[in-house]
Amino acid sequence: MTDKIPVTVITGYLGAGKTTLLNRILTEQHGRRYAVIVNEFGEIGIDNDLVVGADEEVFEMNNGCICCTVRGDLIRIIEGLMRRRGKFDAIIVETTGLADPAPVAQTFFVDADVKDAARLDAVVTLADAKWLAARLKDAPEAKTQIAFADVVILNKTDLVTPAELEEVEARIRGINPYATLHRAVKADVPLKAVLERNAFDLDRILQIEPNFLTAEEHAHDHEHQLHAHGHHDHEHHDHDHDHHEPGHACGPDCGHDHHDHDHHHHDHHDHDNHGHLKAIHDAEMQSISIRHKGDLDPERFIPWLNELVQQEGPDILRCKGIVALKNEPRRFVFQGVHMILDGDLQREWKDDEPRESRLVFIGRKLKEDVIRGGFEKIAS
Numbered sequence: 001m002t003d004k005i006p007v008t009v010i011t012g013y014l015g016a017g018k019t020t021l022l023n024r025i026l027t028e029q030h031g032r033r034y035a036v037i038v039n040e041f042g043e044i045g046i047d048n049d050l051v052v053g054a055d056e057e058v059f060e061m062n063n064g065c066i067c068c069t070v071r072g073d074l075i076r077i078i079e080g081l082m083r084r085r086g087k088f089d090a091i092i093v094e095t096t097g098l099a100d101p102a103p104v105a106q107t108f109f110v111d112a113d114v115k116d117a118a119r120l121d122a123v124v125t126l127a128d129a130k131w132l133a134a135r136l137k138d139a140p141e142a143k144t145q146i147a148f149a150d151v152v153i154l155n156k157t158d159l160v161t162p163a164e165l166e167e168v169e170a171r172i173r174g175i176n177p178y179a180t181l182h183r184a185v186k187a188d189v190p191l192k193a194v195l196e197r198n199a200f201d202l203d204r205i206l207q208i209e210p211n212f213l214t215a216e217e218h219a220h221d222h223e224h225q226l227h228a229h230g231h232h233d234h235e236h237h238d239h240d241h242d243h244h245e246p247g248h249a250c251g252p253d254c255g256h257d258h259h260d261h262d263h264h265h266h267d268h269h270d271h272d273n274h275g276h277l278k279a280i281h282d283a284e285m286q287s288i289s290i291r292h293k294g295d296l297d298p299e300r301f302i303p304w305l306n307e308l309v310q311q312e313g314p315d316i317l318r319c320k321g322i323v324a325l326k327n328e329p330r331r332f333v334f335q336g337v338h339m340i341l342d343g344d345l346q347r348e349w350k351d352d353e354p355r356e357s358r359l360v361f362i363g364r365k366l367k368e369d370v371i372r373g374g375f376e377k378i379a380s
């Protein structure tokens with residue numbers, strides 16, 4: 001998968017600073033060539049005029065329906081880009097402020113051609129430090145975008161007090177404890193914090209996990225701050241094979257046809273940083289993580305996972321896991337977006353590596369008893 005073109009998806013609510021970040025990427029001397037896909041909501045591509053830098057190729061998709069048509073367009077555009085391979089090193093997709101990132105992320109799982117050529121590198125969500133708290137109340141998409149993120153850029157920190165900043169970070173942590181979080185003014189983050197993160201590279205995530213766990217214990221000292229439901233872990237990542245099907249994935253009001261094939265692939269993250277690990281628990285969005293020492297029976301685990309995402313998929317935004325299966329020297333790695341699931345056997349467990357499974361589910365109103373209870377049954 002190393003020769004696949006990395007794709008960074010930039011999302012964030014209206015006005016959060018996506019274009020500002022993109023302009024930074026397109027003007028900074030980074031020695032990389034990026035192909036940019038701007039997914040503009042509405043008739044006229046205003047953003048296109050704002051994007052500077054003639055060196056890069058700017059593609060624009062104008063489509064009225066963000067949720068439904070994005071995926072088709074994205075596939076077509078990525079396929080077109082692939083014919084110009086060699087002209088660029090990476091792809092950046094900027095989504096409109098209202099977009100549900102799910103269909104965009106799913107593109108990298110479900111379309112076989114896209115999957116062969118490109119890999120989702122990370123979902124980067126811009127959050128407006130001043131307005132995020134309000135949007136979390138009135139705009140479900142804002143919360144979804146945070147939940148999906150591998151990297152959160154908390155932008156416009158110049159507009160809030162330190163106390164407000166702490167508060168908004170805690171809100172973000174309560175929704176998504178797994179994303180790497182960076183504070184920014186005018187999206188001034190080092191580009192390496194955003195691009196070519198390999199956020200879905202499981203090994204990389206495991207490497208940083210020790211810090212994550214330490215920090216987490218720390219978080220437990222604060223009483224009113226709970227760490228989003230699960231504890232530990234996260235991670236994950238990619239490949240094919242699969243069990244499972246198609247499905248569907250968007251929100252209830254989306255009428256798409258997601259029937260496209262199986263396979264899918266994609267996602268995820270990192271940890272956190274700054275030492276700001278506390279979280280204000282979100283009543284609606286949570287994450288649940290499960291850790292299990294010892295091997296799982298594939299004949300029980302795989303059907304359980306498939307069934308779970310079929311049943312709870314509308315509420316499960318993302319899931320991922322590394323699993324130790326009985327009589328299997330390799331690690332089974334899965335990831336999913338709503339009901340679309342992708343899993344594969346990857347490298348072997350190392351000698352000094354405990355055969356331990358870790359699973360993470362991030363979503364809305366997750367039924368913790370169903371998820372944990374079901375897992376305990378198949379793990380026993």
Ligand SMILES: Nc1nc2c(ncn2[C@@H]2O[C@H](COP(=O)(O)OP(=O)(O)OP(=O)(O)O)[C@@H](O)[C@H]2O)c(=O)[nH]1
Nearest residue numbers: 013014015016017018019020097155156185186187
């Ligand atoms: N004070 C302040 N303003 C900022 C910062 N970052 C961006 N802005 C301003 O906020 C406005 C919106 O920024 P954009 O980058 O266009 O945001 P966007 O997310 O692309 O917006 P849409 O394309 O409308 O969704 C612009 O006027 C920016 O100059 C920041 O850190 N602080």
